[in-house]
Every structure is written in C-alpha cells, then in structure tokens.
Amino acid sequence: MSKRLRSSEVCADCSGPDPSWASVNRGTFICDECCSVHRSLGRHISQVRHLKHTPWPPTLLQMVETLYNNGANSIWEHSLLDPASIMSGRRKANPQDKVHPNKAEFIRAKYQMLAFVHRLPCRDDDSVTAKDLSKQLHSSVRTGNLETCLRLLSLGAQANFFHPEKGNTPLHVASKAGQILQAELLAVYGADPGTQDSSGKTPVDYARQGGHHELAERLVEIQYELTDRLAFYLCGRKPDHKNGQHFIIPQMADSSLDLSELAKAAKKKLQSLSNHLFEELAMDVYDEVDRRETDAVWLATQNHSALVTETTVVPFLPVNPEYSSTRNQGRQKLARFNAHEFATLVIDILSDAKRRQQGSSLSGSKDNVELILKTINNQHSVESQDNDQPDYDSVASDEDTDLETTASKANRQKSLDSDLSDGPVTVQEFMEVKNALVASEAKIQQLMKVNNNLSDELRIMQKKASRLEKQNSTPESDYDNTPNDMEPDGMGSSRKGRQRSMVWPGDGLVPDTAEPHVAPSPALPSTEDVIRKTEQITKNIQELLRAAQENKHDSYIPCSERIHVAVTEMAALFPKKPKSDMVRTSLRLLTSSAYRLQSECKKTLPGDPGSPTDVQLVTQQVIQCAYDIAKAAKQLVTITTKENNN
CATH class of the missing domain: 1.10.220.150 (Arf GTPase activating protein)
Structure with a gap:
C-alpha cells in the first residue's frame, strides 16, 4: 500500500526527481x-x-x-x-x-559515518548523556512530533530505555497516548512490544486499556514480525493474530526422514540454543530474507537499467561491524543456500520459535550462535561462487564442505514437496497469495534479463570466434590472439571451494556425466557448437518464462520438454568424463536441473493435488530450475571458450 508520489518530492541524498x-x-x-x-x-x-x-x-x-x-x-x-x-x-x-x-x-x-549529524558537547560520562537523551525521548513520544524523536534516536537515545522513576519504556508511553506513528518509529529502532513495565503490563496492554485498538493490533503484528516475514516468504500467508493464530509453519512431508548424524546434530544444537542466541540466528535469517526479496524487487524495477552492474549487486549480507567475524561469515554464507536449502532452514527456525513460545524448553547449551551457523553451513552443502559472481570480502570464508552431506541434504529437501499450506485456503488467503506473486514476477524479470544478457554475450563470442578463425591458422587461440599450444589442464581444479549441485528426489535417473570407469578425456567440443546449443536452451527458457508471466501453467510441460531435449543435446557434445572438474560440475548441474524442471512442471497436471499456494510454489521452483540451467549453460560456454583457447 502506498500513495502516488508527488512530483515535488526529491531524493534526500542527491535531490534527483521522483524518488521511488x-x-x-x-x-x-x-x-x-x-x-x-x-x-x-x-x-x-x-x-x-x-x-x-x-x-x-x-x-x-x-x-x-x-x-x-x-x-x-x-x-x-x-x-x-x-x-x-x-x-x-x-x-x-x-x-x-x-x-x-x-x-x-x-x-x-x-x-x-554520521559526518553531518549535529554533535552534542563532549562530556566525560557518555552514559549520562545517553540516559538524558533517553529520558527526553520518553517524554517526547507522547506527542506527534516524530522528527524530534528521530533526532534524539540519532544522537544515541535508547528505544528500549526503562525509566527508573516512571517504571516503563517509551513504547509504553506512546501506546498509552495512542501515538501509533511514534510506536512505528520506536519499533524500527528496536523497541520491544513485549516489554513489561514495573506492574507487568506490556505496551499492548496500555493500548487496549486506552481504547487504541488499531495500535494494539499493530503492536501484536510487530511483536511477531520476524516469524510472520519468514512464513510469508515460504508460503505467501500470514497468521491471523486477531483470532489467536500466531504461527504458520509449512508441514514437513515425512517426519521419519533418515537424516545424517551431522543434520541431527545441527538440529539438536539449534533447539538447545539459549533464547538470546536463537534470536540472533533468527535475525540473521530474517536479514537474508529481506536481502533476497529486496534484490528481486530491485532487479524487476530497473528495466535493463545501467544500474544493474557488478558495482550495484548485493550478493550477500554486508558486514555488520558490531558482530563477530565468525557471525558475519555465517551471515554471508546464507546467500549461498539455494531456494530449497534456505527454505528448510527457515522451517526449522519457525518450528523452534513456536516451540519456544509455547514453553517447551530443552536443556541449555554452551554452544554459541557462531557454532550453530557453522554446523548448519556444513549441513547444507553450499555451492562455491561462479565466475560471474563477485567474490566474498575478506570476512567471508571458502572452506570446503563434506561431500557426504549432499545425500542428507536431499533427504531434508523432500519435505518441500509437500503442501506448504496449514489447512484449507480461504478467499482472503488466496488474495494474499496473489499479492505474493509479485515476488515471482520479480524473479521472472530477473531471469529474463539474465537470458537477454547471455544471448548478447553469445553473439559477441560467436563474432570473436569467427574473427579468430579467419585471423589465425591455429583455431585454438586466446582472445588476445596469442597462440598457445599448451595442452589445457583441468579448469578450476585448484579452487578451494568446489561448486556442487543439489541431489533431488529422482536424480538417480539423471545420466551421470562422470562415470568412474571411463578414463578422463581432455577433449572438449568446439566453442561454436556449445554456443549454438546454449542459444537453443536460452530461447526455450524464455518461452517458459513468458508462460509463467502470463500464468499459462498448461504450457509448462511442453516448454520443459523442449528445454530437456536441448540440454540433452548439449550434454552429448561433451565426453563421458571430461578432465576438468568445473566442466563435470556444470554438466551435472545442467542435467539434474533439467530433470528436476520436468518434475516440477508435471505438478501442474490436472488431477494432481493442488491449491493456489501450490501453484505459487511450483512457479517459484520452475523459475529456480530455469535459472540453474541458464547458469550452468553460461558456465560451460565460458569454460569451453577458455580451455579451447589455451
């Protein structure tokens, strides 16, 4: 919900027109x-x-x-x-x-740096200054003067300050006075709606006693904002707090999954965290959800703008200097989880949040949140970065993860094949899901841009390849036209973090591109052939995305079959066991994603159990599969070009 911006509004930072x-x-x-x-x-x-x-x-x-x-x-x-x-x-x-x-x-x-903020005169005791500012904030929130309170917060006033004489917090005061906008501002700066005053009353109690029912309902929403946001991210629905429903947790398909010992250990440590440390982990996941959703809106609204460049990409959570180095590493690694892996982690957090609120506690653990994140990172075997992704900064880590976790990860992801709804879907909930389709639309737009850019790159590579063949008697030459007769070695074999693809239910049907009994072969197809097959794949992906945009779900299956044929033809160009680790990994991602795409598209067949929520989820998974296929194809073009010209 937003108003139409007035033409007089300008950007606060550069005074440019029409800020959006x-x-x-x-x-x-x-x-x-x-x-x-x-x-x-x-x-x-x-x-x-x-x-x-x-x-x-x-x-x-x-x-x-x-x-x-x-x-x-x-x-x-x-x-x-x-x-x-x-x-x-x-x-x-x-x-x-x-x-x-x-x-x-x-x-x-x-x-x-807050370089231009008004500075208070220096005092010997900063805590006294913060206390004075917080007392001023405590008094100011009873009025409607928002900018005064923001100024106090900018100078160091504490939103959760407990007034020793009054026996309550600024949010209690704002709630009693019915100042809903002040309550919003305080909540943005971390005020807790569940804080009790000296008599055991919360700001929600204050609002209800004052007859401010809209404010009371909003404070309850704020209190559950973290879990509400995670649930909405997964299934496009929010709990009905008015009727006492405070959690929606997507159902797991099979509670008797054969989890690995590592997965069991990670879940046990998650459950045994203290409430404070669990909240830290949940906040990190919340930040990652926000990053992913904002990134989707960002890409969808740029419309091929020059802003969509390496310098404006936010590929992982930026470093927060208030957190430890280990926690920042864990936060950044959340970006490496694909949609299924991340959804599984979110489900675990939602389940444990509900358990904790209901008072079902486990024995405390001495483990800290950094260790939990590290365990979960190992449990969810994460991919290393692609050539086209920015490197992590110096805080990030590229430690290897165990191959054996891939199987346990596949077992955990079976749960996401289940119906993520929590019961019958009402008309109101259906409308909420329709609104949530905006996120899918953003992802479609993003992938459209990826495909358009890939097509442009392919045309450039074709021109360069043709030009090089004319200029050089030796077809295998680098783009700088420097002949190199060296035998190509394994691309990426020295990379610390190897890229791996997910193993999905049914992946056993995927032809293995790395059969153990086949001797390694360095021979790769020509760049021209790989480019030609990639163009066919991207063309078919664009057809699928148009069908998704237009909600033509009956077109999913024929589109996926055409993509599968194109992928099979491309994979056939390569030897059974290429010498390059990167080629094998990219081929595995390409073929497994194509098989999984077919599986996802079949869920739209009439007669399959489904609901509006299911259609939403199928569309998201179809888009994710298409993205993985496009990514793998691009990797193969890049690798083949480099190796053929070495």
Missing part, C-alpha cells in the same frame, strides 16, 4: 541510484523498501512520509545546512554526480 525508494529508519525517500548504495550498506545502516512494489503496513509508510515531509533529512545533513560548509568545500551530492565514487562516498559519510 524509502530508507525506513532514516525517514527519507531516495532515488534508484542512491538506493543502490544504501543496499550495500546493510540493514543496520539503512532499511530500504520500494514505495510501490513492496508491501507496506499502512502506518509504517505513513510514519516515513511524515518524517520526510517534516524535514527528517536535515537531521542527517545538519552541518551541511551551515553556510560555512559551502566555503569549506563540503557539499551534498547532485543528480549529475556519478554513483561511484561521488554519490557512494557522500552517502557513506552521511549515514555510516
């Missing part, structure tokens, strides 16, 4: 270019939402609009308003500035 994003915790509207920088800062710095293509709680959007219209941006640019700043050469960015480095440097200084 909001920084929720900063109370500002920002343009696409500046948003690309905000996203790279991390949610601890800036929480971004699209004004039209992201679902908004109405009062949360109203809170941001109120802050923007009342000059909240001046809080973050206080010193720049001083005429002396112009004399010193300090200025804000303008629309004509380049994103990198100009706008990026300004935005980082403004929000990350």
Whole structure:
C-alpha cells in the first residue's frame, strides 16, 4: 500500500526527481541510484523498501512520509545546512554526480559515518548523556512530533530505555497516548512490544486499556514480525493474530526422514540454543530474507537499467561491524543456500520459535550462535561462487564442505514437496497469495534479463570466434590472439571451494556425466557448437518464462520438454568424463536441473493435488530450475571458450 508520489518530492541524498525508494529508519525517500548504495550498506545502516512494489503496513509508510515531509533529512545533513560548509568545500551530492565514487562516498559519510549529524558537547560520562537523551525521548513520544524523536534516536537515545522513576519504556508511553506513528518509529529502532513495565503490563496492554485498538493490533503484528516475514516468504500467508493464530509453519512431508548424524546434530544444537542466541540466528535469517526479496524487487524495477552492474549487486549480507567475524561469515554464507536449502532452514527456525513460545524448553547449551551457523553451513552443502559472481570480502570464508552431506541434504529437501499450506485456503488467503506473486514476477524479470544478457554475450563470442578463425591458422587461440599450444589442464581444479549441485528426489535417473570407469578425456567440443546449443536452451527458457508471466501453467510441460531435449543435446557434445572438474560440475548441474524442471512442471497436471499456494510454489521452483540451467549453460560456454583457447 502506498500513495502516488508527488512530483515535488526529491531524493534526500542527491535531490534527483521522483524518488521511488524509502530508507525506513532514516525517514527519507531516495532515488534508484542512491538506493543502490544504501543496499550495500546493510540493514543496520539503512532499511530500504520500494514505495510501490513492496508491501507496506499502512502506518509504517505513513510514519516515513511524515518524517520526510517534516524535514527528517536535515537531521542527517545538519552541518551541511551551515553556510560555512559551502566555503569549506563540503557539499551534498547532485543528480549529475556519478554513483561511484561521488554519490557512494557522500552517502557513506552521511549515514555510516554520521559526518553531518549535529554533535552534542563532549562530556566525560557518555552514559549520562545517553540516559538524558533517553529520558527526553520518553517524554517526547507522547506527542506527534516524530522528527524530534528521530533526532534524539540519532544522537544515541535508547528505544528500549526503562525509566527508573516512571517504571516503563517509551513504547509504553506512546501506546498509552495512542501515538501509533511514534510506536512505528520506536519499533524500527528496536523497541520491544513485549516489554513489561514495573506492574507487568506490556505496551499492548496500555493500548487496549486506552481504547487504541488499531495500535494494539499493530503492536501484536510487530511483536511477531520476524516469524510472520519468514512464513510469508515460504508460503505467501500470514497468521491471523486477531483470532489467536500466531504461527504458520509449512508441514514437513515425512517426519521419519533418515537424516545424517551431522543434520541431527545441527538440529539438536539449534533447539538447545539459549533464547538470546536463537534470536540472533533468527535475525540473521530474517536479514537474508529481506536481502533476497529486496534484490528481486530491485532487479524487476530497473528495466535493463545501467544500474544493474557488478558495482550495484548485493550478493550477500554486508558486514555488520558490531558482530563477530565468525557471525558475519555465517551471515554471508546464507546467500549461498539455494531456494530449497534456505527454505528448510527457515522451517526449522519457525518450528523452534513456536516451540519456544509455547514453553517447551530443552536443556541449555554452551554452544554459541557462531557454532550453530557453522554446523548448519556444513549441513547444507553450499555451492562455491561462479565466475560471474563477485567474490566474498575478506570476512567471508571458502572452506570446503563434506561431500557426504549432499545425500542428507536431499533427504531434508523432500519435505518441500509437500503442501506448504496449514489447512484449507480461504478467499482472503488466496488474495494474499496473489499479492505474493509479485515476488515471482520479480524473479521472472530477473531471469529474463539474465537470458537477454547471455544471448548478447553469445553473439559477441560467436563474432570473436569467427574473427579468430579467419585471423589465425591455429583455431585454438586466446582472445588476445596469442597462440598457445599448451595442452589445457583441468579448469578450476585448484579452487578451494568446489561448486556442487543439489541431489533431488529422482536424480538417480539423471545420466551421470562422470562415470568412474571411463578414463578422463581432455577433449572438449568446439566453442561454436556449445554456443549454438546454449542459444537453443536460452530461447526455450524464455518461452517458459513468458508462460509463467502470463500464468499459462498448461504450457509448462511442453516448454520443459523442449528445454530437456536441448540440454540433452548439449550434454552429448561433451565426453563421458571430461578432465576438468568445473566442466563435470556444470554438466551435472545442467542435467539434474533439467530433470528436476520436468518434475516440477508435471505438478501442474490436472488431477494432481493442488491449491493456489501450490501453484505459487511450483512457479517459484520452475523459475529456480530455469535459472540453474541458464547458469550452468553460461558456465560451460565460458569454460569451453577458455580451455579451447589455451
């Protein structure tokens, strides 16, 4: 839900027209270019939402609009308003500035370094200053003056401050006064709706006693925001808090799965975490859900913009300096989980969150959240990065994971073949699912762009290959036309983190491209042949995506069959056991994804048990399979080109 932006609104960071994003915790509207920088800062710095293509709680959007219209941006640019700043050469960015480095440097200084925020006079005891600010916040939230409270929060006031004399928190005060926008602001800065005052009452109790029923209902939603967001991510539904339903947990297909000892150990450690450490892990997963969903909206709204480049990609959660190095590593590795692996982790967290709230506790554990993340990372055997993905920064780790975990991972993913609904689906819930299809549409748009870019790259490679054949008597030459008669060695054999594909139910039917009894063969097909087959694959994928866009589910099966034929023909070009590890891995991903795509598409056949939620999930899985096929094909083109020209 959002209003139509007025033409007078401009980007808070560069003054560009028609900003389409909001920084929720900063109370500002920002343009696409500046948003690309905000996203790279991390949610601890800036929480971004699209004004039209992201679902908004109405009062949360109203809170941001109120802050923007009342000059909240001046809080973050206080010193720049001083005429002396112009004399010193300090200025804000303008629309004509380049994103990198100009706008990026300004935005980082403004929000990350807080370089332009008004500074209080230095005092010997910072804790006293924070306490004074928090007391001011406690008094201010009873009024509607949002920008005053944001200014206090920016200076260090604590949203969860417990007033020693009053015996309650700022959120209690705002709730008693019916200040719903103040409650939204406090919640954004971490205020807990479940905190009790000195009499054992929560802000929800205060709101109900004051007759502020809308505020009370919203506070309950805020209290369950984390688990609600995770559930909606999985199945497009939210719990009915008004009627006492606080959790939706997708059902597991088989509770007697033969899990590996490693998987059992990870689940046991997850359950034995203290509540505090479990909350940390859940928050990390929440941040990853936000990153994935925001990334989908970002790609869908750029419409082939030049902004979609390596410099604006946010491939994993940015480092939060307040967290340990190990926790940051674990957070970043969450991005490597594919859709099925990540969904399994989310289900485990939702299940344990419900168990904990109902008071079914287990014995405490001395293990910390970093160890749990490390165990889960090993349990969910993650892929290494592709050639076209940015490397992790110095915090990230590329440690090898055990091959044997792949089988246990396949067993765990069987659960996701089940109906993720929690019971009969009502008309209202069906409408919610239809709204959730926006996320699938975004993924379709993203993959469309990937395919278009791949087609362009293929045409360029074809031209280069033809030109090289004419210019050189030796067909195998590098793009710099430097002859190289060396025998190609195994591509990527020295990479620390090997890429692996998932093993899915039915994957045993997939022809093994690496039969053990076949001697390794270095011979690879010509680049021209691989490019030609890849073009056919991408053309068929585009047909499938158009069918998904137009909700033509009956077209899924014929499209998947054409893709399977094209993939089989491409795989047949390669020897049974290529010398290159990377070629074998890419072929395995290519063929297994094609088989799995057929399996997913068959779920749309009439007579199969299904519901609106099922269709939503099938579409998402079809898109994921298509993406994996396109990715593997691109890898094979890149690898073959390099090896043939070595």
